[in-house]
Amino acid sequence: xxxxxxxxxxxxxxxxxxxxxxxxxxxxxxxxxxxxxxxxxxxxxxxxxxxxxxxxxxxxxxxxxxxxxxxxxxxxxxxxxxxxxxxxxxxxxxxxxxxxxxxxxxxxxxxxxxxxxxxxxxxxxxxxxxxxxxxxxxxxxxxxxxxxxxxxxxxxxxxxxxxx
Numbered sequence: 062x063x064x065x066x067x068x069x070x071x072x073x074x075x076x077x078x079x080x081x082x083x084x085x086x087x088x089x090x091x092x093x094x095x096x097x098x099x100x101x102x103x104x105x106x107x108x109x110x111x112x113x114x115x116x117x118x119x120x121x122x123x124x125x126x127x128x129x130x131x132x133x134x135x136x137x138x139x140x141x142x143x144x145x146x147x148x149x150x151x152x153x154x155x156x157x158x159x160x161x162x163x164x165x166x167x168x169x170x171x172x173x174x175x176x177x178x179x180x181x182x183x184x185x186x187x188x189x190x191x192x193x194x195x196x197x198x199x200x201x202x203x204x205x206x207x208x209x210x211x212x213x214x215x216x217x218x219x220x221x222x223x224x225x
Contacts (some may be wrong), residue, residue, distance in 0.1 A: 062161045063199045064212065065110055065168040068176045068193040070096035072120040083118050088123045096124060096196045098225035100131030103198060110168035112137045112160050116144035125170045148175040149181060183212035194219045
């Protein structure tokens with residue numbers, strides 16, 4: 062099973078006047094466009110999650126929707142509180158194990174620095190961290206049921222690496 066871990070795309074700057082509730086801060090138009098290019102390039106290389114877990118914050122949900130649209134609109138987007146800032150790995154793993162019974166490609170969309178810590182922990186480095194730029198995507202492979210510490214990092218790309 063392949064698990065894609067995605068940091069949300071480029072969002073507006075924090076602004077208490079414009080977004081008194083930071084959870085509602087959306088992606089910028091440029092961020093949406095740039096991330097669409099990232100997804101299009103990854104789809105050509107086999108990126109095609111069947112189901113996408115997302116932090117319920119607007120910028121993550123919008124990123125997850127761009128992924129779903131980019132892979133043909135058939136991927137379900139599921140808001141999961143376990144991906145809010147301060148992610149809950151146990152909740153995410155329980156959900157992912159259930160999903161892995163019927164899906165071979167699953168994605169999580171979350172926030173930094175959480176996505177970096179989640180990725181490191183899944184690879185067996187519980188105190189490690191992997192740097193994720195905005196809109197970056199990592200692919201981890203699990204042989205069998207996904208378990209903490211058993212993920213194999215297949216690749217990690219940024220928009221810059223992909224020329225977006």
